[in-house]
Amino acid sequence: MNFAQEIEIYFRSRFTLICIVSFEEERILEQLKQVCEKSRRILYTWDHADFFQPLTSAGSPPPAAKDPLSVLEAIAKMEGEVVCVLRDFHQCWQGQPRIVRKLRNLAQQLKYTRKTIVVTTPVSMLPEELKDDAVLLEFPSPGVQELEAILKRLTDTPGVKVDLTPQGREKIVQSALGLSSNQAQRVFAKAIVSDGVLDERDIDLITAEKKQIIRESGALEFFAPTETIADVGGLEVLKEWLRQREAAFSQEARDYGLPAPKGVALIGIPGTGKSLTAKMIAGLWRLPLIRLDIGALFGGLVG
16 A cells, blocks of 8 residues: 555544654655545645645635644634644744643544644654544655656756666665655666766765765664675575565566565574675675664663
8 A cells, every 4th residue: 555545644634733753745745646636635735834725726716824733723714625744843832731632632533524634844743642543654765766857857947968778777766665756766866967877886976875875874774785706615505596686676577477586584693794694695786785773772872
């Protein structure tokens, strides 16, 4: 089930308060707009700068509400099937028990209507009082198709030079998985501008950009894939399997119905080459290698 299908089910089930955690407001609003237009719902957004703005053509002009309490009161008076997206509304309820209480009251009252409040926030900061009334959703990063569309828009620009085979283009897109749409657009543009042409050499540039982003998490460590298959002695059966399964990441394999590799368990006593083998696999498949520090997850700050 994709995000649009899931949010449509929430709307139809009369979930009154939905919090979506993501920095990607544009993608969230585009998805919500498509869902609301398809189901003929009215969609409004509200933020501290531009106040209420309509995103769908149907419905009456939005009310003139400029403070959080007025916004919630205006939503209570709206009629019909309405979705109101409150952008960065987490800033309004911090240290404001009156707003939290009003939002909780409204979430309970809207169960008997066809109205839904959606709060978009870059961080998960849901007050304890709202956890039983709200649904918390993590907005997924763009998939292969969305990244391919971003890359296509850039490469279709007049004057942009591209030297990629279909397989090379796939590798470029695969290397950007995990980035947000804005991050992917920036790194694709940087790859094109840096040497005047987009080719497979730019995979390393995209990987370096990922390394910078991952470093900020605190619990993840990025390793550049430099080890080769010649750096690992023995394990000939594994090496042959790796060579064969590399093709399973391609679009041709997906079209054929072949599932992508799920993972490999490397088990053994310390010093037998498990970490080296993992680095070799990343180098062979030209994929980023990320180490998760379990201890950091339970730390007082990162965890």
